[in-house]
Amino acid sequence: MKVTVDYERCKGCGLCIDVCPKKIIYLNQDFNSKGYYYATISNIEECIGCGRCYQICPDLVFEVKEEAKING
Numbered sequence: 001m002k003v004t005v006d007y008e009r010c011k012g013c014g015l016c017i018d019v020c021p022k023k024i025i026y027l028n029q030d031f032n033s034k035g036y037y038y039a040t041i042s043n044i045e046e047c048i049g050c051g052r053c054y055q056i057c058p059d060l061v062f063e064v065k066e067e068a069k070i071n072g
Contacts (some may be wrong), residue, residue, distance in 0.1 A: 001049020003041065004068045010038035010061045016053040022046050025053060 003064045010032060016039050024046050027037040039061060041047060053063040 001047070001051075002065050003044070003049060003053070004063045004065075005039055006061050006063070007032050007038040007040075007043060008034070009059045010036060011059055012037040012039070013058065014039075015056045015058070016044050016062065019052040021052065022048060035041060045066050 003072045007028075011034070012027055014027060017023075017027070024042045024044075025039055026042055027039040029037065032038045039053075049064060051064045
């Protein structure tokens with residue numbers, strides 16, 4: 001699974017931080033264009049693609065997609 005974050009939609013509520021089983025989501029110390037600290041994934045290689053961040057986010061910040069498999 002591949003997780004992407006739309007930093008501009010994030011309002012920094014922190015709900016995703018609480019539900020991440022790997023504890024790899026944190027609020028960046030920079031602001032997005034709306035003036036909010038935004039969610040960032042610190043070590044994407046550790047992400048298990050569980051989708052909990054996607055499910056709890058009220059602002060649809062996260063997108064979870066199946067990665068394309070390369071045959072051969």
